[in-house]
Amino acid sequence: MQDVLILRIVFGFLAAIIAVFSVMAVTSRRILRAATYLLFVLFATSGLYFFLNYSFLGAVQLLVYAGGIIILYVFSILLTNTDQESRAPIFSLRRWLAMLATFGGIALMIYLLLTNTWPEATMDTSAEVNMRVIGHTLMGSEKGQYVLPFEVMSVLLLACMVGGLLIARKRS
Amino acid sequence: MEPIISMEYYLIVSSIMFFAGIYGFITRRNLIAILISIELVLTSTDINFAVFNRFLFPHQLEGMFFSLFSIGVSAAETAVAIAIIINIYRNIKNVEVRNIKKLKD
Amino acid sequence: MEYSILILILPLLGFLTLGLAGTRLKGKTAGYVGTALLALAALTAYCTAAQYFNLPRIDGIRPSLRPFNWEWMRFTEHLHIDLGILLDPISVMMLVVITTVSLMVHIYSLGYMEGERGFQRYYAFLGLFTFSMSGLVVATNIFQMYIFWELVGVSSYLLIGFYYTKPEAVAASKKAFIVTRFADLFFLIGILLVSYFTRTFDFGLLCSGDSALFASAMGKTFMGAAVLSWATALIFIGAAGKSAMFPLHIWLPDAMEGPTPVSALIHAATMVVAGVFLVARLFPVYYFFTPEVLHGIAYIAAFTALYAAIVACVQTDIKRVLAFSTISQIGFMLVALGVSGMNGHEGTGYMAAMFHLFTHAMFKALLFLGAGAIIHTVHSNEMSRMGGLRKAMPLTHITFLAACLALAGIPPFSGFFSKDEILSAVFAFSPWMGAGMTFIAALTAFYMFRLYYNIFWGKPAEHEHPLHEAPASMTSPLLFLALISLVAGFLPFGKFVSSNGLEYIIHLDVRIAVGSVVIAIAAIFAARSLYRNGTSAVPDKMAGFFGVFHKAAKNRFYIDEIYQFITHKIIFRCISRPLAWFDRHIIDGFLNGLACITGKGSLAFRWMQTGNLQSYALLMIGGCLLLLFWVLFL
Numbered sequence: 001m002q003d004v005l006i007l008r009i010v011f012g013f014l015a016a017i018i019a020v021f022s023v024m025a026v027t028s029r030r031i032l033r034a035a036t037y038l039l040f041v042l043f044a045t046s047g048l049y050f051f052l053n054y055s056f057l058g059a060v061q062l063l064v065y066a067g068g069i070i071i072l073y074v075f076s077i078l079l080t081n082t083d084q085e086s087r088a089p090i091f092s093l094r095r096w097l098a099m100l101a102t103f104g105g106i107a108l109m110i111y112l113l114l115t116n117t118w119p120e121a122t123m124d125t126s127a128e129v130n131m132r133v134i135g136h137t138l139m140g141s142e143k144g145q146y147v148l149p150f151e152v153m154s155v156l157l158l159a160c161m162v163g164g165l166l167i168a169r170k171r172s
Numbered sequence: 173m174e175p176i177i178s179m180e181y182y183l184i185v186s187s188i189m190f191f192a193g194i195y196g197f198i199t200r201r202n203l204i205a206i207l208i209s210i211e212l213v214l215t216s217t218d219i220n221f222a223v224f225n226r227f228l229f230p231h232q233l234e235g236m237f238f239s240l241f242s243i244g245v246s247a248a249e250t251a252v253a254i255a256i257i258i259n260i261y262r263n264i265k266n267v268e269v270r271n272i273k274k275l276k277d
Numbered sequence: 278m279e280y281s282i283l284i285l286i287l288p289l290l291g292f293l294t295l296g297l298a299g300t301r302l303k304g305k306t307a308g309y310v311g312t313a314l315l316a317l318a319a320l321t322a323y324c325t326a327a328q329y330f331n332l333p334r335i336d337g338i339r340p341s342l343r344p345f346n347w348e349w350m351r352f353t354e355h356l357h358i359d360l361g362i363l364l365d366p367i368s369v370m371m372l373v374v375i376t377t378v379s380l381m382v383h384i385y386s387l388g389y390m391e392g393e394r395g396f397q398r399y400y401a402f403l404g405l406f407t408f409s410m411s412g413l414v415v416a417t418n419i420f421q422m423y424i425f426w427e428l429v430g431v432s433s434y435l436l437i438g439f440y441y442t443k444p445e446a447v448a449a450s451k452k453a454f455i456v457t458r459f460a461d462l463f464f465l466i467g468i469l470l471v472s473y474f475t476r477t478f479d480f481g482l483l484c485s486g487d488s489a490l491f492a493s494a495m496g497k498t499f500m501g502a503a504v505l506s507w508a509t510a511l512i513f514i515g516a517a518g519k520s521a522m523f524p525l526h527i528w529l530p531d532a533m534e535g536p537t538p539v540s541a542l543i544h545a546a547t548m549v550v551a552g553v554f555l556v557a558r559l560f561p562v563y564y565f566f567t568p569e570v571l572h573g574i575a576y577i578a579a580f581t582a583l584y585a586a587i588v589a590c591v592q593t594d595i596k597r598v599l600a601f602s603t604i605s606q607i608g609f610m611l612v613a614l615g616v617s618g619m620n621g622h623e624g625t626g627y628m629a630a631m632f633h634l635f636t637h638a639m640f641k642a643l644l645f646l647g648a649g650a651i652i653h654t655v656h657s658n659e660m661s662r663m664g665g666l667r668k669a670m671p672l673t674h675i676t677f678l679a680a681c682l683a684l685a686g687i688p689p690f691s692g693f694f695s696k697d698e699i700l701s702a703v704f705a706f707s708p709w710m711g712a713g714m715t716f717i718a719a720l721t722a723f724y725m726f727r728l729y730y731n732i733f734w735g736k737p738a739e740h741e742h743p744l745h746e747a748p749a750s751m752t753s754p755l756l757f758l759a760l761i762s763l764v765a766g767f768l769p770f771g772k773f774v775s776s777n778g779l780e781y782i783i784h785l786d787v788r789i790a791v792g793s794v795v796i797a798i799a800a801i802f803a804a805r806s807l808y809r810n811g812t813s814a815v816p817d818k819m820a821g822f823f824g825v826f827h828k829a830a831k832n833r834f835y836i837d838e839i840y841q842f843i844t845h846k847i848i849f850r851c852i853s854r855p856l857a858w859f860d861r862h863i864i865d866g867f868l869n870g871l872a873c874i875t876g877k878g879s880l881a882f883r884w885m886q887t888g889n890l891q892s893y894a895l896l897m898i899g900g901c902l903l904l905l906f907w908v909l910f911l
Contacts, residue, residue: 018188019188022189025209031205031208034205041215042211045219049219051177054222054236057239057240061243069211073250076204079258085201086268094199101191118179137237153241153245157244160251163255167252167258168255168256170262
């Protein structure tokens with residue numbers, strides 16, 4: 001029983017981090033701080049993955065996001081020297097409408113989630129996904145296996161790398 | 173057996189994240205900040221995939237792999253976007269949305 | 278005789294080549310091309326005429342042939358518009374006249390228009406005119422005639438406005454077009470009325486004298502007159518517009534702003550007699566079914582002849598004198614048609630009108646071309662700038678004199694014969710009218726010789742450069758036409774053209790002939806004594822004696838001013854202004870209002886289209902949420 005309580009507290013903690021820091025990430029006027037808050041959100045997200053027993057996914061999330069993307073952000077913020085966002089009118093029409101849409105959307109979603117009846121879910125296989133299974137699924141070419149998307153993804157990444165270099169290179 | 177945390181709570185968290193991203197996308201004026209908002213939106217969808225997979229179809233792995241690929245795609249997207257932003261910065265010394273009015277000078 | 282289509286095709290070909298490729302050619306070359314094509318057309322016309330008039334008569338009547346007929350638009354079983362060629366005595370005669378005068382004018386213009394800008398354009402328009410005029414006379418049905426009638430009007434407009442940099446020429450071309458177009462509107466209404474009741478456009482049927490055809494039109498009345506009378510009267514208004522009958526004559530004197538050869542071709546010899554031709558073409562309809570309209574035509578024409586002759590006596594611009602003379606002579610022709618009967622001796626008038634049309638075309642073209650030669654040398658239209666030219670321009674002098682004698686009706690020139698026929702026809706109709714026409718003939722002789730003596734005799738005016746005879750390209754047409762004017766009177770014209778198609782033997786009425794010649798000679802001597810030396814004080818005294826009348830005649834009896842008053846003061850002010858107001862404020866206002874509402878509405882929606890991706894995202898999210906809301910709760 002105690003285990004369950006602790007786990008619930010942990011989940012509440014992660015959820016609170018996500019909710020608070022995602023809101024802060026989009027409201028902070030300092031871009032570098034926003035990036036840092038994003039990092040916290042992403043950490044918490046990987047925590048959720050661990051919580052769901054998707055350790056591999058959580059690890060990837062940590063590696064790619066926290067280790068790669070956030071670094072890119074920080075570098076670009078420093079390179080473009082625009083830490084401070086220009087001051088917008090606090091209550092412009094667009095901001096009001098955006099808030100309306102946001103709160104309306106959240107309210108709608110929560111209503112929907114809480115009133116919906118989900119198909120019968122069995123939690124009997126909440127076990128960790130075997131690493132061997134993940135490897136086979138990723139590299140197999142059978143039905144339900146993903147070698148083709150995997151290869152496409154690698155080509156995409158290569159293309160992005162080349163494209164990024166091409167776009168950002170200094171022109172003489 | 174009742175799960176420790178029911179599925180709705182995961183989804184509520186992810187939708188808060190999603191709408192925070194939307195809000196940021198609409199209101200932010202800095203390109204990098206907008207990109208951060210997009211990142212939030214993408215991540216929230218990743219959570220949804222994983223959660224649906226775990227709770228509704230626990231015998232399959234589609235949701236997890238979709239999240240995996242989505243992470244890869246968002247990494248690629250970020251790389252290109254940041255390259256573009258840096259290029260814009262070189263041209264107009266600024267990354268504010270309202271100053272970007274010309275595709276080509 | 279299918280080759281007669283060439284008479285139409287060759288000038289059209291000239292128009293198209295010169296019009297499309299003219300600027301690539303040198304001016305002279307263009308002129309030669311146009312002239313060569315027209316010479317071929319004239320040759321074809323002569324062949325057609327020779328072959329046609331040698332065809333055997335059927336029951337003593339010349340046949341009317343249709344070598345070519347193409348159904349163009351079929352509306353109903355009976356009502357269809359054809360394009361074709363109708364050969365009968367008057368159309369063949371007209372073809373000969375048109376191509377001859379046109380050929381002469383083409384040759385003449387090689388000299389007259391030398392060095393003008395737009396030489397190619399000029400020849401292209403001449404080709405267009407010849408094509409449309411030929412198409413008019415060979416029309417097989419009244420609608421084809423109407424089509425070519427308008428084409429003739431257009432080419433006349435183009436040629437009057439040839440010097441388009443001159444404001445007077447532009448105004449004159451506009452005036453000519455509007456006045457004739459106004460008359461053509463009535464023509465069209467007349468055509469529609471006739472075709473509505475008779476269910477045919479075809480001349481062959483219309484002129485067959487079949488009263489069953491017109492029964493329905495005769496039976497209905499409108500404002501106290503039969504519908505058919507209205508229709509033929511309306512058709513005559515169209516003819517009057519083209520033929521410059523009073524009060525629609527006002528465009529013809531102004532049309533003299535065009536190049537002089539054009540005046541010779543269009544405004545003396547061919548186009549202005551289209552009205553006469555039209556009445557002649559529909560003569561059986563007028564004669565059998567609406568004789569009252571025919572008589573009305575005679576009176577209007579007689580009045581026009583008198584009016585124009587009086588005005589011609591006091592004009593000082595030689596081309597205007599000739600223009601009024603043309604109006605007067607067309608009046609003669611229409612009087613002859615108006616008083617004509619159908620059979621035997623009563624048909625004199627018809628024959629005389631056609632005969633006079635033929636001879637008048639020749640000598641009036643000659644007069645205009647001669648005047649052109651004089652203007653070419655003197656560089657002025659005013660008589661006061663001329664005088665004593667007979668030594669400098671002997672050839673022009675001789676040919677001009679021949680034409681004047683022909684117009685005055687002195688034997689043996691052609692005008693004598695045709696005018697004498699007209700006078701005897703008129704005397705047979707009404708002695709009073711005959712006397713009046715004889716008086717007009719005397720006036721004709723008087724003003725022609727006033728013109729002649731003023732130009733060729735009297736005191737020479739000062740000129741800064743030596744006067745010279747016109748070049749051979751100009752004098753040869755003059756000589757040719759003078760020759761025709763001299764001998765054409767001896768043609769047995771009644772053998773070729775007559776009202777009922779039977780052979781008609783002309784015999785001179787000696788009393789009328791002698792009387793008219795004596796009066797004409799008296800008028801010539803009066804003119805000689807007044808104008809020969811250019812020093813006589815009598816003309817001024819006479820002008821003083823007639824006072825107001827002289828002034829009025831000089832101002833053409835203020836007809837133009839009356840038109841001006843009617844159009845500007847009454848039509849423009851009372852009709853056009855309110856219409857313009859209605860157009861500007863109500864119709865335009867409605868459309869502007871629509872545009873304004875659209876514009877305002879668009880402005881109201883414009884904030885959506887910022888071009889800002891974030892706004893679009895906001896709208897999209899809002900839309901999605903609204904849809905979700907709608908699906909969930911409504």
